[in-house]
Amino acid sequence: MLGITVVAADLPEAWRLWEAINDWWDEIETFIETRVTNARTEAANTAIKHIKRTGRGYRNHRHYQARILLRSHRQTHRQRTRLNQQATTANCG
Known part of the structure; x- marks a missing residue:
């Protein structure tokens, strides 16, 4: 859903958010599963x-x-x- 929204918005800020989420997805997923941070x-x-x-x-x-x-x-x-x-x-x- 977020990817579709980013494409539809076609804003530089939305693309930067999308790239950041993709770059950090492994860490985000680990936090969601374990609730452990540094x-x-x-x-x-x-x-x-x-x-x-x-x-x-x-x-x-x-x-x-x-x-x-x-x-x-x-x-x-x-x-x-x-x-x-x-x-x-x-x-x-």
């Missing part, structure tokens, strides 16, 4: 880039690595704490 990986990469940018260049690679690991630990601890609080609240209600 959002957490992308978030971690963004956080690492932010650390690098705000650090204004680490001269010692170990310090840079330690900063990344400390942030990762803090995020994991916050998530676990939040999940534990939710579980405790659910058990009390």
Whole structure:
């Protein structure tokens, strides 16, 4: 149906959408079937880039690595704490 609509519309935007869907169809189908994304990986990469940018260049690679690991630990601890609080609240209600 989308292909017919794209041909009928004959707009550059519609053709770009059609090409993008065709290029990414395997990934789209995988998401539809599994509901799995790489959002957490992308978030971690963004956080690492932010650390690098705000650090204004680490001269010692170990310090840079330690900063990344400390942030990762803090995020994991916050998530676990939040999940534990939710579980405790659910058990009390």
